[in-house]
Amino acid sequence: MSAASDPPIRVAYTVEQSWHPVPGGTAVAAVRIGRELGTMADLVELHYVAGRHPEPPAPPYRPDGSVVMLPLARPWLYESWTRLGWPKVESVTGEVDVVHATGLVPAATRSPLVVTVHDLAFLDHPEQYTGHGARLMTRSLRAIQRRADLVICSSHATVERCVDAGLAADRLRHVPLGVDIVEVGEAEVERVRRRYRLPAEFILFVGTLEPRKNLARLIEAVERVGDLPLVVVGMNGWGDQPALDRPDTLLVGFVPDEDLAPLYAAARVFAYPSEREGFGLPVLEAMAQGTPVVTSRGTSTEEVAGGAAVLVDPFDVEGIAEGLREAARSGPDLADRGRERARNCTWRSTAERTLDVYRELAR
Secondary structure: OOOOOOOOEEEEEEEEHOOOOOOOOHHHHHHHHHHHHHHHOOEEEEEEEEEEOOOOOOOOOOOOOOEEEEOOOOOOOHHHHHHHHOOOOOOHOOOOOOEEEOOOOOOOOOOOEEEEEEOOOOHHHHHHOOHHEEEEEHHHHHHHHOOOOEEEEEOOOHHHHHHHHOHHHHEEEEEEOOOOOOOOOOOHHHHHHHHOOOOOOOEEEEOOOOOHHHHHHHHHHHHHHOOOOEEEEEEEEEOOOOOOOOOEEEEOOOOOOHHHHHHHOOEEEEEEOOOOOOOOHHHHHHHHHHOOOEOOOHHHHHHHHOOEEEEEOOOOOOHHHHHHHHOOOHHHHHHHHHHHHHOOHHHHHHHHHHHHHHHHHHH
């Protein structure tokens, strides 16, 4: 379906993760890709689908359009989708050409199904998840193996891990994520400095607070650097967390969208030495503001950084500390390379490549 005279591809597009207690990057990606697909109305007709909810999700995770709701609320929806293959999304959308499950849990459908898999970290470290969460994700993976026609992966690292987990390589499609390029002026930077009482110079971390984000080692590395405090931005996730009530650490918590870009711009260094990621959106977000980035070697974030970051071993505290020092004393070259990398990673490109996947299934 690529000719101009063809009708738009009708797609049921799940956004249940927008209502998760910690929506995270998977919800951000689903919403931003959906927004771009919504501008291609002559090519794709998007129908947002979720479980039953009395209220809309928080604004950063709110889809740009109405959401039709299935009769079950989470967690029953996820249990029923993975165990019973019910309720079918067509019961609320009508007939569609493709169903896109934008999170790991595959929707029940009688139409061609594509599922986005950002990572399979639960297979490698189930102890970092709740028992129920690890069991649900493992059951979801088995359902994907049985039912998904195609699987979208946001990084080559995830493609390789999916092959290792038993998914056929010819069913996998690499579709990298994008970033919003937001111009930030000095007045905006000063506004967030005052609002959050930020130090004059600091190292920034942005992400859901969970064990794989490697905060404990980052905090120890920041202590070794000594002259730059750590500012931590993000919602509480799950699992044990390091103590953050220390003089060289400022916990900001969740921040609204309008404050995030100025926070990146205000930082001397952005640190993201995660143990593992499906992609690593904050790396691109920091680069878009010209902030030097320190991230993990040998993971998807090295792939995302594209040669425009200081790479460290996430399990080596002294190596992280030296990476922070290197980034702090870097000149404009690293910032310029980061900006260029971010400019080449657009949500429009992500949406176009996602549409190409729909076309494969809607032939």
